[in-house]
Amino acid sequence: MNLNEELKKIIVKDLFLEDITWDQIEDDAPLFGEGLGLDSLDAVELVVIIQKHFNVEIKDMDEGRVAFQSINSLASFIRERQTS
Amino acid sequence: MGIFISGVGVVGAFGSGIGDLKACLERGAAPLITQGPGPVYRADTSRLEAFVPKKSLRRIDHFSQMAILGAFLALQDAGSPSLAAGRTGLIVCSGYGASQTTFSFLDSVINDGDACASPTLFSNSVHNSAAGHISILLKLGGPCLTVSQFGVSVPSSLLTARQWLHEGRADQVLFGAVDEYCDVLGYCWSRFFGEDDMGIMTPLSQERQSAVPGEGAAFFLLSKDKQEKSGYGAVVDIRTGRLEGEAADFPGGEAIYFLGADGHKDCDRLYRDMTPSGIDAACYSPLYGSLPVGTAFDMAIAALSIHEGKIFASPESVAGQERYRIIKEPSAMAPESIVCLKLAKKDEYGLITLKHG
Amino acid sequence: MNRSAPVAITGIGCLSAAGMSLGENMASLFSGRRRAAPPVRFSSSHPCPYPVFEIPEDALSNNAPENKSVSRTCRLGLAAAIEAMKDAGLEAGQFAGLKAGVCIGTTVGSAMNNEEFYRDYRSGMHPDMITIERFLQGNPASVIAREFGLTGPCQTVVNACSSGTDAIGIGASWIRSGMCDMVIAGGADELCRVTYNGFISLMITDDLPCRPFDRDRKGLNLGEGAAILILESDRAVMKRKTHIRAFVLGYGSACDGYHLTAPSPDGRGLTKALADALKESGKAAGDIAFINTHGTATKDNDRTEIKVLREMLPHVPFVSTKGYTGHTLGAAGAIEAAFTIACLEAGMIPANAGFILTDPELGAAPVVENTRIAKKTALSDSLAFGGHNGALVLGIEGV
Numbered sequence: 001m002n003l004n005e006e007l008k009k010i011i012v013k014d015l016f017l018e019d020i021t022w023d024q025i026e027d028d029a030p031l032f033g034e035g036l037g038l039d040s041l042d043a044v045e046l047v048v049i050i051q052k053h054f055n056v057e058i059k060d061m062d063e064g065r066v067a068f069q070s071i072n073s074l075a076s077f078i079r080e081r082q083t084s
Numbered sequence: 085m086g087i088f089i090s091g092v093g094v095v096g097a098f099g100s101g102i103g104d105l106k107a108c109l110e111r112g113a114a115p116l117i118t119q120g121p122g123p124v125y126r127a128d129t130s131r132l133e134a135f136v137p138k139k140s141l142r143r144i145d146h147f148s149q150m151a152i153l154g155a156f157l158a159l160q161d162a163g164s165p166s167l168a169a170g171r172t173g174l175i176v177c178s179g180y181g182a183s184q185t186t187f188s189f190l191d192s193v194i195n196d197g198d199a200c201a202s203p204t205l206f207s208n209s210v211h212n213s214a215a216g217h218i219s220i221l222l223k224l225g226g227p228c229l230t231v232s233q234f235g236v237s238v239p240s241s242l243l244t245a246r247q248w249l250h251e252g253r254a255d256q257v258l259f260g261a262v263d264e265y266c267d268v269l270g271y272c273w274s275r276f277f278g279e280d281d282m283g284i285m286t287p288l289s290q291e292r293q294s295a296v297p298g299e300g301a302a303f304f305l306l307s308k309d310k311q312e313k314s315g316y317g318a319v320v321d322i323r324t325g326r327l328e329g330e331a332a333d334f335p336g337g338e339a340i341y342f343l344g345a346d347g348h349k350d351c352d353r354l355y356r357d358m359t360p361s362g363i364d365a366a367c368y369s370p371l372y373g374s375l376p377v378g379t380a381f382d383m384a385i386a387a388l389s390i391h392e393g394k395i396f397a398s399p400e401s402v403a404g405q406e407r408y409r410i411i412k413e414p415s416a417m418a419p420e421s422i423v424c425l426k427l428a429k430k431d432e433y434g435l436i437t438l439k440h441g
Numbered sequence: 442m443n444r445s446a447p448v449a450i451t452g453i454g455c456l457s458a459a460g461m462s463l464g465e466n467m468a469s470l471f472s473g474r475r476r477a478a479p480p481v482r483f484s485s486s487h488p489c490p491y492p493v494f495e496i497p498e499d500a501l502s503n504n505a506p507e508n509k510s511v512s513r514t515c516r517l518g519l520a521a522a523i524e525a526m527k528d529a530g531l532e533a534g535q536f537a538g539l540k541a542g543v544c545i546g547t548t549v550g551s552a553m554n555n556e557e558f559y560r561d562y563r564s565g566m567h568p569d570m571i572t573i574e575r576f577l578q579g580n581p582a583s584v585i586a587r588e589f590g591l592t593g594p595c596q597t598v599v600n601a602c603s604s605g606t607d608a609i610g611i612g613a614s615w616i617r618s619g620m621c622d623m624v625i626a627g628g629a630d631e632l633c634r635v636t637y638n639g640f641i642s643l644m645i646t647d648d649l650p651c652r653p654f655d656r657d658r659k660g661l662n663l664g665e666g667a668a669i670l671i672l673e674s675d676r677a678v679m680k681r682k683t684h685i686r687a688f689v690l691g692y693g694s695a696c697d698g699y700h701l702t703a704p705s706p707d708g709r710g711l712t713k714a715l716a717d718a719l720k721e722s723g724k725a726a727g728d729i730a731f732i733n734t735h736g737t738a739t740k741d742n743d744r745t746e747i748k749v750l751r752e753m754l755p756h757v758p759f760v761s762t763k764g765y766t767g768h769t770l771g772a773a774g775a776i777e778a779a780f781t782i783a784c785l786e787a788g789m790i791p792a793n794a795g796f797i798l799t800d801p802e803l804g805a806a807p808v809v810e811n812t813r814i815a816k817k818t819a820l821s822d823s824l825a826f827g828g829h830n831g832a833l834v835l836g837i838e839g840v
Contacts, residue, residue: 191563206642432595
């Protein structure tokens with residue numbers, strides 16, 4: 001399972017997204033606002049999710065804002081932090 | 085300073101909605117399930133999807149879902165009136181709050197460390213989360229309150245509902261009570277009381293610890309103005325406080341008592357000690373179980389009794405006939421007034437009197 | 442919202458990290474002294490030790506001897522109540538013939554969240570049930586009522602961060618309605634790992650001492666404490682011939698209906714709560730000496746709160762005292778009401794601890810030094826999770 005797929009499955013499960021399956025999430029679609037409709041509470045939950053599953057820390061929401069733009073941006077953020 | 089009831093919404097082991105409550109009263113029994121150490125009266129919230137899209141319930145726990153369902157059912161029962169956002173108050177009371185979510189939050193800390201504590205679970209674990217969700221879903225903007233006073237949560241917070249209406253702080257108050265079952269509660273039950281797989285509640289029996297944990301929600305739409313259509317009558321007296329050795333000054337006369345005894349031996353004894361003997365009384369806790377906000381169900385049954393012009397029979401297993409005239413046959417008389425009485429350890433009491441409006 | 446009669450406040454008690462009495466607290470505030478440090482009573486595994494405003498155990502033991510049968514929250518509440526009763530010249534046993542109730546705000550004090558018990562339970566051990574018994578006997582309003590032998594209504598308000606404000610507002614309404622001659626009203630909350638971890642998980646805590654309204658603020662620090670106001674009816678005041686310290690002039694409560702953890706950006710709930718409180722008091726913006734703000738130092742709270750205050754009370758000085766006490770959750774509204782009265786009495790408000798630089802987005806700054814005030818009325822407001830907002834108008838005119 002590649003990282004994008006893993007992230008999509010984790011997001012659907014851990015954020016209790018009822019009306020979408022993981023394979024319906026596009027790699028480049030915005031996660032917040034219009035896209036998946038996630039909000040500020042989901043954002044901080046996502047920080048914990050990333051910490052728990054990938055042991056990658058997001059220090060503040062300025063970092064988070066960049067990482068959470070899409071599945072692609074989140075995956076590349078994680079890869080970058082895991083290799084450094 | 086009376087307050088009138090225009091709608092009632094209930095969720096419990098008996099089902100959801102005033103119709104299910106009435107059917108259960110007529111049947112005299114509610115379904116039990118076995119969970120963990122013993123039997124439990126559990127509430128099902130699947131009917132909530134008729135009111136709120138599933139997507140909007142995504143992060144909302146069972147505790148809040150019961151409350152939300154109770155609130156929507158009360159509004160539906162009241163004929164779905166429009167709620168002037170800034171003029172509708174909201175009060176939710178609970179004995180134990182969102183206890184399952186509190187423990188789920190602790191799970192997130194214990195399982196994965198302090199840095200993996202779940203913010204979603206934390207924000208839903210605070211006692212006022214149910215009121216928060218209801219205010220968001222109903223787009224309310226008036227005064228808002230959550231109260232936790234264990235067994236007298238209902239009369240205590242009802243005092244504030246009455247205050248708001250009479251001070252002009254709100255034109256209507258959506259008032260409700262909710263408590264949930266969770267495995268830790270079941271565990272504590274078994275430690276305190278041992279395990280009882282019979283599941284037959286015999287409230288007012290002095291010798292037997294027979295309480296079965298229950299959960300659910302009961303909501304009411306209240307106003308200062310008489311409600312001709314609903315026929316639920318009015319709350320005409322609310323009292324709560326502590327009894328410190330003195331004899332309680334509870335109403336006598338023509339009142340029928342709905343006793344909040346729920347099979348906890350020590351509390352049930354208080355009713356024997358504190359209430360006048362020979363009164364006409366009913367007890368319905370075997371239909372919804374033992375929970376701190378049980379009085380709200382008695383209040384719903386009282387409102388329904390006034391509406392129907394009759395007193396429903398108490399379930400067969402209710403004891404207390406040596407002291408009271410326990411109503412065991414449905415009686416077609418129109419009750420003059422109904423006093424919902426709750427006595428809570430150690431020394432707290434709550435009394436809510438309803439009368440035809 | 443109708444205009445209402447003032448309700449007398451005859452005694453005040455207050456403890457926090459800034460002091461073990463109202464006097465000690467005010468001395469800290471006016472000397473600009475504050476002490477935030479990593480928690481001592483509990484530990485955590487966060488790489489960064491977020492500071493808190495903790496009451497040292499030896500200081501608390503002087504005021505409220507260790508008592509394993511009540512929670513720390515109840516100990517704090519009792520200590521504040523004892524100071525308030527003494528201030529009001531009241532002793533237990535003086536309540537015969539008076540209807541007396543208790544209304545207390547809390548968060549931790551009503552939560553069954555004992556981590557030690559739950560860890561043991563989860564691991565299959567059979568923990569001592571004393572923790573549960575303590576919880577079941579530990580409703581803060583009931584504990585205080587029992588301590589002083591009061592038999593009137595008890596109500597524990599669990600409205601998150603506006604609980605203390607709401608409890609005082611509700612207590613005042615019990616007096617006005619004639620339901621009570623006296624109400625012990627206030628709030629109490631202890632620090633604990635659950636709220637510590639919870640607020641950190643929401644990423645709204647600062648790893649430095651908090652900076653309310655500052656351009657570079659990063660969030661709140663938690664604190665603990667309690668404050669109690671003794672409210673009395675005219676009948677009780679005349680009967681006891683007691684002195685009055687201040688009045689509750691007005692109270693407002695309103696919800697945003699917006700989000701569980703973030704305030705509505707338009708501040709609609711706070712606007713209404715402030716408007717209702719002012720309307721009930723019969724006062725206008727021009728009568729207000731200052732505002733004791735909620736001012737937690739989170740980005741969202743301070744932004745929303747200042748937006749509303751600039752619109753409703755544009756030239757009124759404001760301060761957050763959370764720079765001295767931390768955010769004491771259910772106690773905050775009560776502690777801040779106590780501070781508000783003490784400031785009116787002193788004719789002075791303290792500097793806003795932690796503030797250095799104006800945030801251009803806020804376009805307003807709190808007072809940066811001890812500032813004289815002449816008017817006799819002030820506002821104290823609270824914004825809570827769930828979108829609840831509470832406001833009190835307090836005054837010393839006519840005491």
